[in-house]
Amino acid sequence: MAKPYPAELVRRLTLRDGTRVVLRPIRPEDRQIEKEFVQKLSDESKYFRFMSALRELNDAMLSRFTQIDYDREMALIAVVCENALETEIGVARYVVSDGGTSCEFAVAVADAWQHRGVGSILLCNLIDAARAHGLQTMEGMVMAANNKMLGLMSALRFSIRSEPGNSSIKLVTKQLDAPGDASVGVSDSSAADVN
Numbered sequence: 233m234a235k236p237y238p239a240e241l242v243r244r245l246t247l248r249d250g251t252r253v254v255l256r257p258i259r260p261e262d263r264q265i266e267k268e269f270v271q272k273l274s275d276e277s278k279y280f281r282f283m284s285a286l287r288e289l290n291d292a293m294l295s296r297f298t299q300i301d302y303d304r305e306m307a308l309i310a311v312v313c314e315n316a317l318e319t320e321i322g323v324a325r326y327v328v329s330d331g332g333t334s335c336e337f338a339v340a341v342a343d344a345w346q347h348r349g350v351g352s353i354l355l356c357n358l359i360d361a362a363r364a365h366g367l368q369t370m371e372g373m374v375m376a377a378n379n380k381m382l383g384l385m386s387a388l389r390f391s392i393r394s395e396p397g398n399s400s401i402k403l404v405t406k407q408l409d410a411p412g413d414a415s416v417g418v419s420d421s422s423a424a425d426v427n
């Protein structure tokens with residue numbers, strides 16, 4: 233059964249360039265902004281995120297991405313609001329793996345919003361949410377050519393290793409219960425919480 237909307241994960245932040253951003257768990261009503269977000273990603277960003285030549289999310293994918301149970305799955309979106317209109321500028325999500333102690337994650341930031349700290353903020357908050365949920369490990373697959381993401385993974389202290397037999401993919405892992413890494417926290421990631 234779906235858990236109630238996890239309002240405790242909502243954050244209001246100011247990026248280092250002064251832009252105000254809201255981070256919040258995704259809702260079914262975010263279907264349209266999620267669709268537009270993916271549609272507008274560059275071909276390269278789509279390829280790095282979905283590892284395929286996907287053009288846009290179909291109805292089934294949109295349902296799967298926006299109608300989550302906040303238990304086995306979590307998705308945090310970053311939105312900016314202009315003239316009362318919300319635009320999604322990034323999303324990070326995890327899905328709990330079968331054993332129940334680890335999760336697989338993915339992240340994407342709109343091309344025009346990259347290099348402003350949004351990816352770090354999303355991932356730091358997703359890591360904190362996964363840790364609070366009792367998960368022990370966060371894992372992901374990153375294309376070996378995706379230097380930006382691999383740089384970000386190192387900065388967030390993920391371990392990076394090659395996938396046996398597949399030189400185009402790197403496996404990234406973070407132990408969420410590692411001593412001395414209690415919380416990466418948004419204060420480490422160029423944003424100030426204003427609320």
Ligand SMILES: CC(C)(COP(=O)(O)OP(=O)(O)OC[C@H]1O[C@@H](n2cnc3c(N)ncnc32)[C@H](O)[C@@H]1OP(=O)(O)O)[C@@H](O)C(=O)NCCC(=O)NCCS
Binds near residue numbers: 280339381385
């Ligand atoms: C990868 C991605 C999520 C990063 O998002 P972003 O908002 O640009 O990330 P940030 O601005 O938080 O920057 C990341 C930080 O990580 C570190 N970093 C990023 N690239 C780095 C690199 N090549 N080397 C070392 N450190 C790097 C830096 O600390 C950087 O901060 P900076 O702006 O001072 O350089 C974004 O480029 C993206 O959406 N790419 C397409 C989709 C994708 O690749 N998803 C990952 C597959 S799951």
